[in-house]
Amino acid sequence: MITLQGIGKSFKVARRAAGLRQAAKALFVREYTVVEALRDITFRIGEGEIVGYIGPNGAGKSTSIKVMSGILVPDTGTCRVMGFTPWKERTAYVKNIGVVFGQRSQLWWDVPVIDSFRLLRDIYKIPAAEYASQLTLLTETLELGGLLQTPVRQLSLGQRMRCEIAASLLHGPRILFLDEPTIGLDAVSKLAVRQFIRTINREKGVTVILTTHDMSDIEALAGRILMIGKGTLLYDGTLSDLRGRFGSHRTVTVDYRENPRPLELPGAKPLSWTPERAVFRVDTGQVAIADVLARLSEQVELLDVAIEAKPVEELIVELYREHRI
Amino acid sequence: MRAYLSVWRLRFLQGMQYRTAALAGIATQLFFGLVFIMVYVAFYEQGSSGSNFPLQDLVSYVWLQQMFLTFIMLWFRDNEIFELITTGNIAYELCRPCGLYPFWFAKLIGQRLSSAALRCWPILAIVLFLPRPYRLSPPPSLAALALFAASLLVGLFVVVSVSMLLHLSVFWTLSPTGSTLMVSVAGEFFAGTVIPVPLMPAWLQRVCDFLPFRWAADFPFRVYSGQISTGEALWGIAAQLAWIAGLVAVGMLSLRRAMRRVVVQGG
Numbered sequence: 019m020i021t022l023q024g025i026g027k028s029f030k031v032a033r034r035a036a037g038l039r040q041a042a043k044a045l046f047v048r049e050y051t052v053v054e055a056l057r058d059i060t061f062r063i064g065e066g067e068i069v070g071y072i073g074p075n076g077a078g079k080s081t082s083i084k085v086m087s088g089i090l091v092p093d094t095g096t097c098r099v100m101g102f103t104p105w106k107e108r109t110a111y112v113k114n115i116g117v118v119f120g121q122r123s124q125l126w127w128d129v130p131v132i133d134s135f136r137l138l139r140d141i142y143k144i145p146a147a148e149y150a151s152q153l154t155l156l157t158e159t160l161e162l163g164g165l166l167q168t169p170v171r172q173l174s175l176g177q178r179m180r181c182e183i184a185a186s187l188l189h190g191p192r193i194l195f196l197d198e199p200t201i202g203l204d205a206v207s208k209l210a211v212r213q214f215i216r217t218i219n220r221e222k223g224v225t226v227i228l229t230t231h232d233m234s235d236i237e238a239l240a241g242r243i244l245m246i247g248k249g250t251l252l253y254d255g256t257l258s259d260l261r262g263r264f265g266s267h268r269t270v271t272v273d274y275r276e277n278p279r280p281l282e283l284p285g286a287k288p289l290s291w292t293p294e295r296a297v298f299r300v301d302t303g304q305v306a307i308a309d310v311l312a313r314l315s316e317q318v319e320l321l322d323v324a325i326e327a328k329p330v331e332e333l334i335v336e337l338y339r340e341h342r343i
Numbered sequence: 344m345r346a347y348l349s350v351w352r353l354r355f356l357q358g359m360q361y362r363t364a365a366l367a368g369i370a371t372q373l374f375f376g377l378v379f380i381m382v383y384v385a386f387y388e389q390g391s392s393g394s395n396f397p398l399q400d401l402v403s404y405v406w407l408q409q410m411f412l413t414f415i416m417l418w419f420r421d422n423e424i425f426e427l428i429t430t431g432n433i434a435y436e437l438c439r440p441c442g443l444y445p446f447w448f449a450k451l452i453g454q455r456l457s458s459a460a461l462r463c464w465p466i467l468a469i470v471l472f473l474p475r476p477y478r479l480s481p482p483p484s485l486a487a488l489a490l491f492a493a494s495l496l497v498g499l500f501v502v503v504s505v506s507m508l509l510h511l512s513v514f515w516t517l518s519p520t521g522s523t524l525m526v527s528v529a530g531e532f533f534a535g536t537v538i539p540v541p542l543m544p545a546w547l548q549r550v551c552d553f554l555p556f557r558w559a560a561d562f563p564f565r566v567y568s569g570q571i572s573t574g575e576a577l578w579g580i581a582a583q584l585a586w587i588a589g590l591v592a593v594g595m596l597s598l599r600r601a602m603r604r605v606v607v608q609g610g
Contacts, residue, residue, distance in 0.1 A: 129357050140349035143345065
């Protein structure tokens with residue numbers, strides 16, 4: 019559905035050192051540095067996938083989204099989305115995609131949401147019946163009922179974001195690009211947005227490309243991760259593969275009835291110990307969790323056990339470190 | 344086409360919300376109109392009228408200027424479009440299956456039309472009943488009125504096509520302050536909003552003829568009072584249309600150039 023082949027894009031950035039003298043000099047001679055925002059990006063995304071696109075700030079996530087949505091023309095490489103080259107056949111192409119830029123707004127600030135929706139209906143030439151059914155569907159799943167008649171400036175961020183997402187889906191796009199859709203949202207709104215993304219992916223088969231800094235978004239949604247750093251693609255695979263690569267360790271916390279002797283556990287590294295509680299680090303590559311639990315219950319009377327995998331955040335940081343970004 | 348009508352309509356409806364601004368505008372325009380007319384009355388009483396522009400026509404000229412101020416002023420602009428360009432929100436507009444030029448054009452027309460619709464009727468109701476010489480006199484014939492309406496509307500398109508160039512300049516300058524201020528001061532002078540064009544020296548009038556600005560303001564207002572005859576008015580409308588064609592062509596071309604090198608600002 020989406021194919022990128024050797025996409026590269028560089029920007030010219032004017033720069034000067036601090037100070038009056040430098041500022042005066044910059045009046046006559048501008049110094050530019052070339053920043054390579056994207057370098058030889060190649061990947062392929064199939065129909066119906068949800069792909070999490072991650073990377074640190076300035077890695078090139080938004081730039082790639084802009085290339086794929088036809089806003090930005092790359093310097094090198096080819097990009098085909100649904101058989102279109104986005105920036106060449108822009109008008110024909112964009113009918114098929116929906117885009118949400120979490121940090122920007124597409125709704126008209128001073129008028130009720132429904133007016134913005136009507137405008138989009140006319141822009142995309144959505145037939146009346148289709149518009150009505152799509153609007154009903156979106157209103158139900160995103161719980162927009164009371165919001166449509168309210169001017170956008172009086173909506174909370176979470177309410178506005180739900181409306182923004184609805185606005186991007188009115189024309190029933192096959193592909194949805196979400197650039198930080200959960201930025202600044204509270205827990206409830208985040209869950210609602212995620213739930214919705216899952217629903218449209220499952221029921222309508224919409225392909226979703228999602229950038230985010232919130233790893234719980236990725237965990238909840240994305241089967242596949244693309245990681246980009248300093249403009250190059252560093253990782254392309256599933257979250258569980260990533261876990262397997264870095265995250266074979268689990269932290270096991272056990273509470274038990276008072277026991278004066280330290281516990282003996284081969285293959286596990288004790289991190290802390292008190293007569294009522296112990297914490298171990300277990301390498302699941304060496305010892306199975308089941309064995310660890312069996313050993314523990316032989317020695318003490320267990321009250322509570324918690325097993326935690328390394329948080330995705332830490333995995334990502336390790337991945338960044340591995341690639342020195 | 345429906346998309347452009349729709350954005351025009353939405354912008355119009357949005358503009359109709361700003362009632363307080365309209366009320367303040369009405370008061371300001373009435374005040375300025377009265378002051379201008381007072382000054383001209385004083386001039387004309389001193390016998391310096393020697394021109395071929397009777398006071399009565401001048402009074403209509405001033406009132407029409409005030410009523411349709413938002414049709415003719417170049418500083419009247421859409422800050423949203425500037426913001427779209429400078430902050431990068433244009434990203435959304437570029438994801439739409441429609442042309443950016445007609446889309447913005449329709450938006451600007453809607454904005455000016457809504458402001459004028461809110462302002463012109465109350466002002467009209469007042470100035471029709473002011474004591475002489477401050478009263479707005481009716482046009483000499485129905486033909487003059489019809490031609491006035493037509494030329495005013497076409498003039499609106501002239502102003503907006505100039506204004507589009509101002510908005511587009513922000514792609515290069517990234518700041519709307521300089522380019523709009525310069526062009527609007529010059530443009531409004533040559534449109535006759537500072538000194539009515541008929542009172543300018545002949546050579547300056549010639550200059551005005553060769554600029555687009557007069558065709559949007561001075562021209563329809565003189566059609567109203569019958570200063571410009573029916574035949575001339577038709578030629579004038581042709582000139583307006585020619586200006587629109589030229590300005591729109593330049594605008595679309597520069598937008599295309601801007602698009603080719605566009606960098607959407609911000610992350």
